[in-house]
Amino acid sequence: MQTLEDKVILITGANRGIGKSLVKASLEKGARKIYATSRDLSKMPNFGDERVVALELDITDNAQIIKVAEKTKDVEVLINNAGILSQGNVLEGEISALENDMKVNYYGTINMMRAFAPILEKNTPAKIINIVSIVAYSPLPSIAGYSASKTALYSATLSVRIELAKKGVTVHAINPGAIDTDMNKGSEWDMPAPDGVATIILDKVEAGELDIVPDEMGLGMFNAWKESPSKLAEMYSNMYHGE
Numbered sequence: 001m002q003t004l005e006d007k008v009i010l011i012t013g014a015n016r017g018i019g020k021s022l023v024k025a026s027l028e029k030g031a032r033k034i035y036a037t038s039r040d041l042s043k044m045p046n047f048g049d050e051r052v053v054a055l056e057l058d059i060t061d062n063a064q065i066i067k068v069a070e071k072t073k074d075v076e077v078l079i080n081n082a083g084i085l086s087q088g089n090v091l092e093g094e095i096s097a098l099e100n101d102m103k104v105n106y107y108g109t110i111n112m113m114r115a116f117a118p119i120l121e122k123n124t125p126a127k128i129i130n131i132v133s134i135v136a137y138s139p140l141p142s143i144a145g146y147s148a149s150k151t152a153l154y155s156a157t158l159s160v161r162i163e164l165a166k167k168g169v170t171v172h173a174i175n176p177g178a179i180d181t182d183m184n185k186g187s188e189w190d191m192p193a194p195d196g197v198a199t200i201i202l203d204k205v206e207a208g209e210l211d212i213v214p215d216e217m218g219l220g221m222f223n224a225w226k227e228s229p230s231k232l233a234e235m236y237s238n239m240y241h242g243e
């Protein structure tokens, strides 16, 4: 078991939602330092703990990523949490929305991994933890751009897992179902709060699990997919057509 105690952790999108909860859970795990990053520091909550160092970071700005990486050469655990979700299907949705999801969720996260891999390779044993989504396994057409970006990110996560396998860096994919954050504002689903989910994520990372589904709804979907990919596709089809 590789615990997160005394580790230096960097978290993107740390100002709200799952990212904010991951900062709190990392503090509880006994992390030595947490770089909590946000694209707008005025939105960063006060975590009331001097182990938290707030840094400005928009993951679509590669120059800023490189600048932050230069300042954080002690990072041992990179948590790529920042993400966006646009509504819209493939045939009628705005192309710009599809592009934006890709820009943040896929290319932004890839650029983070590229900038931080050399740092992590020097600080082994190290970890990359990518917050992907259960839609990586099968697309939900009402959020087709988001689904595509997360499937692409899951693929990149699995690639980097192999690329870094012999270099002391473990790469984890987190594939949650729906969690009660701003991303699901207005939804009537019964969703778990992000604080509990963040703790489960870090518990499972410490236990060495590589592909993690941290919530009940996600597990239901994952188990359906494991039984047969077409079973999850059918569940999503029913959701899409409101059946």
Ligand SMILES: NC(=O)c1ccc[n+]([C@@H]2O[C@H](COP(=O)([O-])OP(=O)(O)OC[C@H]3O[C@@H](n4cnc5c(N)ncnc54)[C@H](OP(=O)(O)O)[C@@H]3O)[C@@H](O)[C@H]2O)c1
Pocket: 012, 013, 014, 015, 016, 017, 018, 019, 038, 039, 040, 043, 057, 058, 059, 060, 081, 082, 083, 084, 104, 108, 131, 132, 133, 134, 175, 176, 177, 178, 179, 180, 181, 182, 183, 184
């Ligand atoms: N909630 C769910 O049901 C669910 C399920 C599966 C996976 N996820 C994934 O979990 C992660 C966190 O989502 P959440 O539910 O906590 O959503 P959220 O409450 O909407 O928070 C998203 C976070 O990402 C940040 N962000 C967006 N674009 C960014 C950029 N270009 N650069 C840096 N930060 C950026 C946001 O910053 P601002 O405050 O500045 O906008 C915010 O801190 C995402 O990757 C999401 O896809 C969520």
